[in-house]
Amino acid sequence: MRAAVLRAPHRVEVLEVPKPVMANPTDILVRVELTAICGTDLHPYEGRLEVEPDIILGHEFLGTVEAVGDAVTQVSVGDRVVSSCVVSCGSCYQCRRHQPGNCAGSRIFGLGLALGDLDGGQAEYVVVPNADLSARIIPDSGASDEDILFAGDIMTTGYEAVARAMRPGDVVAVVGAGPVGLCAAMAATVLGAAQVIVIDKVDTRLKEAESLGAVAVSALEVDSADAVLDLTSWRGADVVIDAVGHESALVSAISLVRAGGVLSIPGVYTEDSVSIPFGELYLKGVTLHMGVAHITEYIDEVLALSAAGKLNPGTIVSHRMGLSAAPDAYRLFEDREATKIVLDPWV
Amino acid sequence: MRAAVLRAPHRVEVLEVPKPVMANPTDILVRVELTAICGTDLHPYEGRLEVEPDIILGHEFLGTVEAVGDAVTQVSVGDRVVSSCVVSCGSCYQCRRHQPGNCAGSRIFGLGLALGDLDGGQAEYVVVPNADLSARIIPDSGASDEDILFAGDIMTTGYEAVARAMRPGDVVAVVGAGPVGLCAAMAATVLGAAQVIVIDKVDTRLKEAESLGAVAVSALEVDSADAVLDLTSWRGADVVIDAVGHESALVSAISLVRAGGVLSIPGVYTEDSVSIPFGELYLKGVTLHMGVAHITEYIDEVLALSAAGKLNPGTIVSHRMGLSAAPDAYRLFEDREATKIVLDPWV
Amino acid sequence: MRAAVLRAPHRVEVLEVPKPVMANPTDILVRVELTAICGTDLHPYEGRLEVEPDIILGHEFLGTVEAVGDAVTQVSVGDRVVSSCVVSCGSCYQCRRHQPGNCAGSRIFGLGLALGDLDGGQAEYVVVPNADLSARIIPDSGASDEDILFAGDIMTTGYEAVARAMRPGDVVAVVGAGPVGLCAAMAATVLGAAQVIVIDKVDTRLKEAESLGAVAVSALEVDSADAVLDLTSWRGADVVIDAVGHESALVSAISLVRAGGVLSIPGVYTEDSVSIPFGELYLKGVTLHMGVAHITEYIDEVLALSAAGKLNPGTIVSHRMGLSAAPDAYRLFEDREATKIVLDPWV
Amino acid sequence: MRAAVLRAPHRVEVLEVPKPVMANPTDILVRVELTAICGTDLHPYEGRLEVEPDIILGHEFLGTVEAVGDAVTQVSVGDRVVSSCVVSCGSCYQCRRHQPGNCAGSRIFGLGLALGDLDGGQAEYVVVPNADLSARIIPDSGASDEDILFAGDIMTTGYEAVARAMRPGDVVAVVGAGPVGLCAAMAATVLGAAQVIVIDKVDTRLKEAESLGAVAVSALEVDSADAVLDLTSWRGADVVIDAVGHESALVSAISLVRAGGVLSIPGVYTEDSVSIPFGELYLKGVTLHMGVAHITEYIDEVLALSAAGKLNPGTIVSHRMGLSAAPDAYRLFEDREATKIVLDPWV
Known part of the structure; x- marks a missing residue:
C-alpha cells in the first residue's frame, strides 16, 4: 500500500510499504478514506520530537473496517469508523477512573516508538488496536466525513477543554484561533455559552472565529485583557481556554479569567x-485543567452532536489534497499557509 | 392602584386597591410593566386550591424598582428587574444547600395565605421580599421583555428540569407541549441535546415544538414509546421530561426512558x-428528579442565555392584553384557547 | 471438580462436574478459595426465578488465577482476584457512559441462561469472562478474605447506594438491616455521614447495626418516621437507603426523607x-436512584478501603462452612437462621 | 471592653476600648467566649501586611449572641454561634455561584481597612455582619468549644481543600503539617481516604500527624517524592494538598501527584x-484548585462532623491562655513555640 513516510526531518515521501497486519485479537484493520495533518505531526516533521526513520505519519483518520480480531465485539467488517488518535488500554488505574488521556500504556498513531510504536493513518490502511475502545462507528446521518474526521482528535480536544470547565450561560474566552481553538469556540457555543470571545493576532483566523458567532479580538490592535473586561462588565471571563501552549499565552490567559473562574489548557506545554x-492565580481562586485529552470519554458526545449537525468542524478545512501530494501538504502546513489539510489516501 | 383580584372561584375583577407598602428592610417595591397568567394561577381560579377571598393574583412579572429597603444591596431605584415566582429565605438548611425550592419558609406570589401570603404581580405595583435573592436586574441587551419575563418561572422551571438531568449529545424526550414543556424543549437545544422529541396530542402545540427544532410526535397518531424507540435505535431517550403531572403521563414517560436514563418531572403531582x-423503573435503573424548581439557582443562567438571544420563550406568547381585560384573559386561558397570555398593567 | 448444583427448586447437591474451560481470549480461569451464598441465590433456589436444571450456583467468590486468555492484560497466572458478580461488556452505549449495571449484554454468574448463562462460583473453579474489566487483583494488605469477598457484590452494592446519594455530614437512614443494608451503613460511616440510622424489626440485626456505630431503630417498637424526625430536629434524613425492595418499605422510606433529600434503592423491585x-415525593422534591449496581465502577474504591481496614464487611459473616455442606447452608439461609454464609470449596 | 489591639508591628496590647455597636439590620453582636490566634494574624503583626494603627486583631471566635439586627432571621439572642472568618455578601455574581471566597465585597475580621475594616474577635465582644450567612448556631452536642472554634477558619479551609479534590479510596498527601495541613489530614480521613501521607520537617508536627492516623514522612530524612511513590506502587498520590504556600512546596507537591491527579492549594501565595x-504538570494532566476558602459553603458539613465527634481539630491546640496574655501569646506563636493558641477573652 501507499503511505506518507517520514524519511528524515522535513522529508516526507509517499512510498509503497507493506499493508499492515493485525497482531492482536482486539485489533481491527481499517481501509482509510480520509486523513488529516495535525499540528502535532509537525513535532516529528520539524525534528522537535526525535523519531526513528521511516515512520508512517498521521493520527486523524476514518475509513471502513476490512477485518476484525477475534475479541472485537463492537465493530464489524464493513462498518465505517473513526478512530481516537490515542489508544489507551481501558483497564489500568487511570483508565478505570475514566482518565484515558493519562493511561499508563497510552499510544498515539504515527509518532514513533516512544509514543507507542503505532503506524500512522496517512496511508491506505491502518491497524487500530483495542478497537472496541478506540474505534467508533460513524453514526448514520447527513454529516460529511470532514465533520466526523476530527472527532478523533482536535474537535474532541477542543470540546473537552470547554466541557470540563464551563457551565451554560458562561462567557468563554479562547486564546488562540488555531484548529483546536476554533473547535473549542464551536463547542462553547453548542454547550450553551452566552458569549464566546476569541483572541488571536491573525486576521483570517479571527474572521473564521467571527463566522462561528464568536466575538473576535485582535491582540495586535487592543489589549486582550482590556477587551475581555470590557465585554464582561469588568468581571473577566468565566472560562478561559489556552489553545496555544506558550508561556506568554498562559500569562495572558491568567489576566482574562474572573475571580473564581476556570483556566482550561488544551495547548501543549x-x-x-x-x-x-x-x-x-491564588488571589483570583482559579481552577486549572490541563493535559492530553480523554478522547474516548468525549468522542461519543462529539459524534452525536456532529451527526446532528450541531458541530461542524469541517468548516476549518482549508485544503483538500491527495495522499500523493503529502510532501507538498506538509510544506504548506509548516509555512502556516493552510489552517487544516485533509488527504484522500486513494488519490 | 389597579390589580386583578380573585373575588371567588372563576371570578376575577380588576379593582382599585391600596398600593402595597414595603414592610421589611429587605423588600423592594416594583412598578410592574409586564405580567403573565400561568397554569398555576388556575388552581385558585378554578377553586382547586382554596384561598381567602380577594387575593391579588400573579407570580410572573417584571418592572422597574421604585423603592428599596435599607438592607437591600444588589438593586437600586430605577433598575429594571424580574422576580422569581418563589421567594425563599436564603438561609435555612435547604437554602444553604442550594435547594431554595425546598426552603422551609418558601412563599409564592398571588396564591394566598397558605403559600406565604404575598400579593401577586397582576397589578400596577408589587412588593418583592428578600429582594437581593428574589429579584434580578434585567441584563442590558436586545432581548424583549417577553423573553425575559418567563425567567422568573416557566422558562427556568423547564430549563432546570433539563439541566439537572441531561448531558450534551443526549436525546431528550418531552412529554407535554404546554408552556413548561416548550421551555424545556428550548432549554434542551441550548444545552446541547443532539435530538429533542416532543410528545403531545394537540396539533398546534406540536407545530410550535417543531418550530423550535424538535421532532414532534402526536400521541394521537402513534404509540409514543414506539416512536421514541424508533428514533433512538431501540434504546430509548437518555432523558425524559414529564411536563404534564398526571399518572398516565408518568407511566408513558417511564416507557420512553432508556436503561440508565433520567426521568425529570417539572409537572406538578x-x-x-x-x-x-x-x-x-428498577430494571432500567432510572434516576428520578422532581419538585418545585430552584428558580434562584438557575435564573442567572437563563437570563444570560435570554439576553444573548439563545433562549426565546417569548415565542410562546399567544395573547397580549391589558390588565383591564384580565377577566376575559382568565376565561380564555381556562378554556385552553390561549397558550400563554401576557398582560400590560397600565392598559 | 466439585460444585454446588441446583437440581431443582430447594434441591442443591454437591456434584462432580467437568472443570470449566475458557472459551474466549478475554477469559480467565480462577481456582476458587472462598465463595458465599447471597440473597439473590434464593430466587432460583426457591423457584421464583425459573432456571434450567443443574446450573452451578454462586456469584460471590475470590481465588487464584490459574490460566488467562490471550487478550487479558491486567491479571496474570498466580494473581489472587475477586470478581464482580456482574459481567458487563465494557463497550456498549451504557458501559461507555459508566453504567455497567445497565449493560445491554450484562451477565450474572450462576443464575442460568436468561441472565447470561455463566456457571457460578460455588465450585472449585470458575471461568470469569471479560476479565480485564470483571476481575480485580486483591490488594496486598492485612485484610481478610472475608472482608474482600463482598467487594464483588453486596459491599459494593451497599457502598454505591450511599456514595451516589450522600454528601459528607449527612444523616443517612437505612431501611432494612440485611447484608446490603449493613454494608450501606458501613459505607455511610466511611464516607463521612454525621449520623447513620438503621431501621429493622429483627433484634439481632439491630444489634449488628449498633456495633457498626449506627443508631438502631426497631420498627416494632416505634414509628420509624417519628424516630427519624426526632433524631433530625424534625427535618428528616438527607439520604434514605431502601435495602429491602418491597412496597411497604418504599412507602416507609418516603416518609423518612427530608425535603430535597435523596432516596437510594439498592433493594430489588x-x-x-x-x-x-x-x-x-413531589412536594418534598425527592431524587430517586435505583437499579442494579455498577459494581465495576465502585469496586476499586471499595477494595482500597477494605485493604486499608476501613470497610470490614467480613463482620457480617455468621456461618463458615465447607462446600460439601452447601445443601445445609442453603436450608439455613432460606430459614433466615444465618445472616451470611461463606463456603470453602475445598472442604 | 478589653481587646487585643495592634499598636504597631510586633506590639500587641490589651486595651480598654468601646464596646462595638451594630450598624446594619443584618448585624449581630456576639459576646466572645473563645478566640484563637491564626497564622494569618502574623501578617499584620510582623508588618508584612500594612494596616492602620490600633486595629483589634482576630478572626477565629465563637460566643453567645447578645443582640440581633432587625433583618436577622436565623439566629436569636442567646444562641451560641461560631462565625466564618470571612464575611461575604451572599448576593454578588460569585456568591450566587456558591463561591463566597471570591465575593466581590468580601471582608475579613481583624485585618484592617483594606480587608474590609472589621474589628477582630480577640476581644470581649464583636459585631458579625451579614449574620444569617456568616454566623452558624453551634449544634447541640458533646463537642468541646475547641473542636467547634476552628470551623470558622482553619478546619473548614483544610476540609474544603480536600473535599473539592478527593474521591473516597484515594491516597491523599499533605505537604506541610501546620494547623491547616493537620486539619486537611483529619478531613481526608473522615472523607474516606484510603491512606493519608503527611510530609514535614518538624518532628513534633509529624508526631501529631501520626496520631491522626497518617503516615508521617520527614522531608529531612527522605526524599518525599520517593517516599510517596514507594507508598503508592510508584503511581503517586491521587490528591496532593499544598498547605505551605511557597515555591519550593509547590514544586515538591507537583512531584508527588499521580498522572491525572489533583493538586489542591490552601496555602497562601x-x-x-x-x-x-x-x-x-501538563504531561501528568494535573488539575489545580486554589484560593481563599469558601467557608460558608462547607462550614455546615464541618460543624455536623465536629458535633458528631468525627472531626476533632481541638487536638491541635497547644496553648490555652487568657486574653490579658495576648502579647505573650503572639510572641510564642511568632517564635513557632506554639502550634495553636486559644485565648479566653474573660481572663
Whole structure:
C-alpha cells in the first residue's frame, strides 16, 4: 500500500510499504478514506520530537473496517469508523477512573516508538488496536466525513477543554484561533455559552472565529485583557481556554479569567520551567485543567452532536489534497499557509 | 392602584386597591410593566386550591424598582428587574444547600395565605421580599421583555428540569407541549441535546415544538414509546421530561426512558397515591428528579442565555392584553384557547 | 471438580462436574478459595426465578488465577482476584457512559441462561469472562478474605447506594438491616455521614447495626418516621437507603426523607405496579436512584478501603462452612437462621 | 471592653476600648467566649501586611449572641454561634455561584481597612455582619468549644481543600503539617481516604500527624517524592494538598501527584511570579484548585462532623491562655513555640 513516510526531518515521501497486519485479537484493520495533518505531526516533521526513520505519519483518520480480531465485539467488517488518535488500554488505574488521556500504556498513531510504536493513518490502511475502545462507528446521518474526521482528535480536544470547565450561560474566552481553538469556540457555543470571545493576532483566523458567532479580538490592535473586561462588565471571563501552549499565552490567559473562574489548557506545554503570576492565580481562586485529552470519554458526545449537525468542524478545512501530494501538504502546513489539510489516501 | 383580584372561584375583577407598602428592610417595591397568567394561577381560579377571598393574583412579572429597603444591596431605584415566582429565605438548611425550592419558609406570589401570603404581580405595583435573592436586574441587551419575563418561572422551571438531568449529545424526550414543556424543549437545544422529541396530542402545540427544532410526535397518531424507540435505535431517550403531572403521563414517560436514563418531572403531582411500574423503573435503573424548581439557582443562567438571544420563550406568547381585560384573559386561558397570555398593567 | 448444583427448586447437591474451560481470549480461569451464598441465590433456589436444571450456583467468590486468555492484560497466572458478580461488556452505549449495571449484554454468574448463562462460583473453579474489566487483583494488605469477598457484590452494592446519594455530614437512614443494608451503613460511616440510622424489626440485626456505630431503630417498637424526625430536629434524613425492595418499605422510606433529600434503592423491585404517595415525593422534591449496581465502577474504591481496614464487611459473616455442606447452608439461609454464609470449596 | 489591639508591628496590647455597636439590620453582636490566634494574624503583626494603627486583631471566635439586627432571621439572642472568618455578601455574581471566597465585597475580621475594616474577635465582644450567612448556631452536642472554634477558619479551609479534590479510596498527601495541613489530614480521613501521607520537617508536627492516623514522612530524612511513590506502587498520590504556600512546596507537591491527579492549594501565595515545571504538570494532566476558602459553603458539613465527634481539630491546640496574655501569646506563636493558641477573652 501507499503511505506518507517520514524519511528524515522535513522529508516526507509517499512510498509503497507493506499493508499492515493485525497482531492482536482486539485489533481491527481499517481501509482509510480520509486523513488529516495535525499540528502535532509537525513535532516529528520539524525534528522537535526525535523519531526513528521511516515512520508512517498521521493520527486523524476514518475509513471502513476490512477485518476484525477475534475479541472485537463492537465493530464489524464493513462498518465505517473513526478512530481516537490515542489508544489507551481501558483497564489500568487511570483508565478505570475514566482518565484515558493519562493511561499508563497510552499510544498515539504515527509518532514513533516512544509514543507507542503505532503506524500512522496517512496511508491506505491502518491497524487500530483495542478497537472496541478506540474505534467508533460513524453514526448514520447527513454529516460529511470532514465533520466526523476530527472527532478523533482536535474537535474532541477542543470540546473537552470547554466541557470540563464551563457551565451554560458562561462567557468563554479562547486564546488562540488555531484548529483546536476554533473547535473549542464551536463547542462553547453548542454547550450553551452566552458569549464566546476569541483572541488571536491573525486576521483570517479571527474572521473564521467571527463566522462561528464568536466575538473576535485582535491582540495586535487592543489589549486582550482590556477587551475581555470590557465585554464582561469588568468581571473577566468565566472560562478561559489556552489553545496555544506558550508561556506568554498562559500569562495572558491568567489576566482574562474572573475571580473564581476556570483556566482550561488544551495547548501543549513541554517546558521544564514556566514563570507565572501565581499570586494572581491564588488571589483570583482559579481552577486549572490541563493535559492530553480523554478522547474516548468525549468522542461519543462529539459524534452525536456532529451527526446532528450541531458541530461542524469541517468548516476549518482549508485544503483538500491527495495522499500523493503529502510532501507538498506538509510544506504548506509548516509555512502556516493552510489552517487544516485533509488527504484522500486513494488519490 | 389597579390589580386583578380573585373575588371567588372563576371570578376575577380588576379593582382599585391600596398600593402595597414595603414592610421589611429587605423588600423592594416594583412598578410592574409586564405580567403573565400561568397554569398555576388556575388552581385558585378554578377553586382547586382554596384561598381567602380577594387575593391579588400573579407570580410572573417584571418592572422597574421604585423603592428599596435599607438592607437591600444588589438593586437600586430605577433598575429594571424580574422576580422569581418563589421567594425563599436564603438561609435555612435547604437554602444553604442550594435547594431554595425546598426552603422551609418558601412563599409564592398571588396564591394566598397558605403559600406565604404575598400579593401577586397582576397589578400596577408589587412588593418583592428578600429582594437581593428574589429579584434580578434585567441584563442590558436586545432581548424583549417577553423573553425575559418567563425567567422568573416557566422558562427556568423547564430549563432546570433539563439541566439537572441531561448531558450534551443526549436525546431528550418531552412529554407535554404546554408552556413548561416548550421551555424545556428550548432549554434542551441550548444545552446541547443532539435530538429533542416532543410528545403531545394537540396539533398546534406540536407545530410550535417543531418550530423550535424538535421532532414532534402526536400521541394521537402513534404509540409514543414506539416512536421514541424508533428514533433512538431501540434504546430509548437518555432523558425524559414529564411536563404534564398526571399518572398516565408518568407511566408513558417511564416507557420512553432508556436503561440508565433520567426521568425529570417539572409537572406538578398532588396525588396521595399513584400506581407506577416500579419493577420496570428498577430494571432500567432510572434516576428520578422532581419538585418545585430552584428558580434562584438557575435564573442567572437563563437570563444570560435570554439576553444573548439563545433562549426565546417569548415565542410562546399567544395573547397580549391589558390588565383591564384580565377577566376575559382568565376565561380564555381556562378554556385552553390561549397558550400563554401576557398582560400590560397600565392598559 | 466439585460444585454446588441446583437440581431443582430447594434441591442443591454437591456434584462432580467437568472443570470449566475458557472459551474466549478475554477469559480467565480462577481456582476458587472462598465463595458465599447471597440473597439473590434464593430466587432460583426457591423457584421464583425459573432456571434450567443443574446450573452451578454462586456469584460471590475470590481465588487464584490459574490460566488467562490471550487478550487479558491486567491479571496474570498466580494473581489472587475477586470478581464482580456482574459481567458487563465494557463497550456498549451504557458501559461507555459508566453504567455497567445497565449493560445491554450484562451477565450474572450462576443464575442460568436468561441472565447470561455463566456457571457460578460455588465450585472449585470458575471461568470469569471479560476479565480485564470483571476481575480485580486483591490488594496486598492485612485484610481478610472475608472482608474482600463482598467487594464483588453486596459491599459494593451497599457502598454505591450511599456514595451516589450522600454528601459528607449527612444523616443517612437505612431501611432494612440485611447484608446490603449493613454494608450501606458501613459505607455511610466511611464516607463521612454525621449520623447513620438503621431501621429493622429483627433484634439481632439491630444489634449488628449498633456495633457498626449506627443508631438502631426497631420498627416494632416505634414509628420509624417519628424516630427519624426526632433524631433530625424534625427535618428528616438527607439520604434514605431502601435495602429491602418491597412496597411497604418504599412507602416507609418516603416518609423518612427530608425535603430535597435523596432516596437510594439498592433493594430489588420486580413488581409490575407499586402504589406510592407521589404527591408527597413531589412536594418534598425527592431524587430517586435505583437499579442494579455498577459494581465495576465502585469496586476499586471499595477494595482500597477494605485493604486499608476501613470497610470490614467480613463482620457480617455468621456461618463458615465447607462446600460439601452447601445443601445445609442453603436450608439455613432460606430459614433466615444465618445472616451470611461463606463456603470453602475445598472442604 | 478589653481587646487585643495592634499598636504597631510586633506590639500587641490589651486595651480598654468601646464596646462595638451594630450598624446594619443584618448585624449581630456576639459576646466572645473563645478566640484563637491564626497564622494569618502574623501578617499584620510582623508588618508584612500594612494596616492602620490600633486595629483589634482576630478572626477565629465563637460566643453567645447578645443582640440581633432587625433583618436577622436565623439566629436569636442567646444562641451560641461560631462565625466564618470571612464575611461575604451572599448576593454578588460569585456568591450566587456558591463561591463566597471570591465575593466581590468580601471582608475579613481583624485585618484592617483594606480587608474590609472589621474589628477582630480577640476581644470581649464583636459585631458579625451579614449574620444569617456568616454566623452558624453551634449544634447541640458533646463537642468541646475547641473542636467547634476552628470551623470558622482553619478546619473548614483544610476540609474544603480536600473535599473539592478527593474521591473516597484515594491516597491523599499533605505537604506541610501546620494547623491547616493537620486539619486537611483529619478531613481526608473522615472523607474516606484510603491512606493519608503527611510530609514535614518538624518532628513534633509529624508526631501529631501520626496520631491522626497518617503516615508521617520527614522531608529531612527522605526524599518525599520517593517516599510517596514507594507508598503508592510508584503511581503517586491521587490528591496532593499544598498547605505551605511557597515555591519550593509547590514544586515538591507537583512531584508527588499521580498522572491525572489533583493538586489542591490552601496555602497562601502572594508572589508576583513563581517558576514551576509546567511541562510536568501538563504531561501528568494535573488539575489545580486554589484560593481563599469558601467557608460558608462547607462550614455546615464541618460543624455536623465536629458535633458528631468525627472531626476533632481541638487536638491541635497547644496553648490555652487568657486574653490579658495576648502579647505573650503572639510572641510564642511568632517564635513557632506554639502550634495553636486559644485565648479566653474573660481572663
